[in-house]
Amino acid sequence: MSDPTPAVPVDKKSKRRVLEALSGLILGMFVSMLASTVVSSSLPVIVHDLGGDQAAFTWVVTATLLTTAISTPIWGKLADLVNRKVLYQLAIIIFIVATAAAGFSQDPATLIAFRAVQGIGAGGLAALGQVIMADIISPRERGRYMGLFGAVMALATVGGPLLGGVITDAWGWRWNFYVALPVAVAALITVQRNLRLPKREPRKVSIDYLGIVLLSASVSLLLIWVTMAGNQFAWWSLETVLMVGGAVVTAVLFVIFETRVREPLIPLSLFHNRTFTLSVVASIATGIAMFGASVFLSQYMQLARGVTPTQAGLMTIPMVAGLLISSVGVGALVTKYGHWKPYLVIGSVLLTAGAWLLSTIHYDTDFVLVSVYMFLLGGGVGMTMQNLVLVVQNTSRPEEIGVSSSGVTFFRSLGGTIGVSVMGAALAARVTDLVAQRQGDISAALASLGDEAPTWIEQLQSGPLPQVSAMPEALRVVFEDIYANGIAHSFLMVVPVAVVSILAIAFLPNVPLTRMTTSERESAAGADLATVTAPQAMQQLAATGPIAVVGGASDDVRAEEQANTDTERDS
Known part of the structure; x- marks a missing residue:
């Protein structure tokens, strides 16, 4: 289903207020992105210095x-119950305090603990961030601003590893955990001064504590x-029996409990919405590709x-x-023309192709080819990641x-x-097998080192992740080949899940993007506008006057799109 109406120009004052x-x-x-990506390029050095192995990494x-x-x-869930700005x-405070504390780690266990708090x-x-955006910007107009978010994310993703590498080589890896502190303070001040959200009806807060425990136990047992x-x-x-069995039992208990609690952590009714269910399936592949890469x-x-x-x-x-x-280009196109599904389909295909091509790399693969493979994977992630959230919010x-x-x-x-x-476990197992095979x-490489051989034998047997770039050339070439083979094998595991995501996206209902923000939809629902037919909605809107909206769609278009959205969701 396509949107026949063109995008309406945004008033400059409204656009400035939104920005x-x-x-x-x-x-x-x-x-958030900077604090995470700034350490990505130095993680091999960090884990080596702290005495960790591949499992610790x-x-x-x-x-x-x-x-x-x-x-x-x-x-x-808390965002639906209490003040979203607070x-x-x-969240900013928790994240940055844990990030700074991680810089003082003296062993892998401490670093892992602080990184866990950082994840909260x-x-x-x-x-x-996604919920607040929905409060102040309609789905149709959100594409333009999601492109802006994509640009900032790309800046942090590019600048973070590069900055982290420079800091690690110049001053040591611990400074990577402190570099984001000034930006965090600026973020707190800016949110306090500029973010003004529409008032919402107060609701009685009810937290699903047992659901939190059951979900945490199930996921943790599976990953361990x-x-x-x-x-x-x-x-x-x-x-294996105890851990897998425990994960299954707690998952079943979680599902049963979620059907009975008054305020469930993840309402199972969401899965009645076909858009939500298929977007979840597609998002799993996007997450594996994005974080794995x-x-x-x-x-x-x-x-x-063997680079620095x-x-x-x-x-x-x-x-x-x-x-x-x-992300920037597709965001602008979604806002201008209203079409979102073709970009999601193309993105899922690019993601799959990029993952498969990366599974073919070797230690001496022409870097131009590796760059093309990475570009395809990045393009696929950029087209799918934010737009999957957008289409779910729309319905x-x-x-x-x-x-x-x-x-x-x-x-x-x-x-x-x-x-x-899974990729890390597969990499560790593959490297272990290849070391045994090679x-x-x-032995021949070590024999060629003469007096240095005992030193390298001790390092290889000590357990920590090796620093391949510091190895003598004869030994380095062998281990570069081993790790390239293992990492390529890990990327191959992404491909089947990515293929499933193509199918999920292909079956997504092609619902037009509404021009109403979440706050306006809540107001409309309060006036019974969300459940009436399009002609009735237009009559009531004509009687009550226009609703101001970023993007300024006419009242009848808004009512008609909302009626279409509700009809698609109910079906």
Whole structure:
């Protein structure tokens, strides 16, 4: 279904007010992205210095993703119950305090713990930013501003690894955790001064504490099992039975409890909405591709191509360029023409193609080809990530904007968490197998080192993640080939999930984007405008007068689009 109406020009004063209100959200997202990406290029160095192995490397990443995934629906639920502005400021504080504390870590366990707390704040920033945008901007106009968010995200994604590499090489990796502090303070001040949200009817707060515990237990047991199985214990063992069985039991209990509690953490009724269900499926693939690429491409550059953290940051620019161009360009096109589905389909195809091509790389693959593969993957992520949230918000009931938005973000983070854990476990197992298979080559390389051989034998047997760039050339070439093979094997695991996302997006209902903000839809619902037919809606709007909206669509267009949206959702 296409939108026959052209985009309406935005009043300059209204646009300026929107940009002022969004400035705090943009800074909050920037500080979240910067604090995360600034350490990505230096993680191999950090884990090596703290004495961690591949499992520790994976958990430094997945600890943040896990708590982000678990906390996202909690923040989303709170957003439907209490003051959203205060929640957003609280999320910024939690995030930045945990990030700064991580800079004092002396061992992998401490770093993982602080990164887990960091994820709680990141979940709030991810969920609340989308919800607040829906309060002040209609879905049709949101494409333009989501492009702006995409540009800022791309800036942080490009600048973060590069800045982190420079800081690590010049002053040490601990300073990576402090660089975002000034931006966080600016974000807090800007939100306080510029963000003014419409007043909402007070509601009695009811937090689903048991749901939080059950969800956390289920996801945590699953991820711990994926990370440890095959290393600390066998895949088929008592530990596997206990962990997988515990994850299944707690997941079933969570589903049963959510059907009975008054304010469920994730209302299961959301899955009656076909748009929500299919968007969740597609978001899982987007999360795996986005988080997996950011983690394992950094490892590929440093462990398979032997470059420094600074060089690794520069070498990931093609992926971010794809993300920047696609998110900004597609956002502008969605707002101008109202069509969103073709871009989602193209994005899912690009994501799948990029993941498959990255599964073919070797340590000596021409970097021009690697750059093209990264560009395709970045372009796919940029087209799908924000637009999946947009189409869900477009068909969700106003009172469920928080839980529906955070629901999609939750499953994207959950997919990324499980994906990174599975990819990390597969990488560790593959590297172990390849090291065993290449013992002859490794022994020959060590024999050629003469007096240095005992030193390198001790380092290889000590357990921490190796610093491949510091190895002698004969040994470095062998380990670059091993890690390139293992990382390519990990990317291959993304492809089947990405193919499923293409099918999910293909079956999404092509509902036109409404020009009404969430606040206006709530007002309309209060006047019974959300459930009447389009002609009735036009008559009532004509009697009550126009509703001011960013983007300024006429009253009859707004009422007709809202009626279409409600009809599609109910069907």
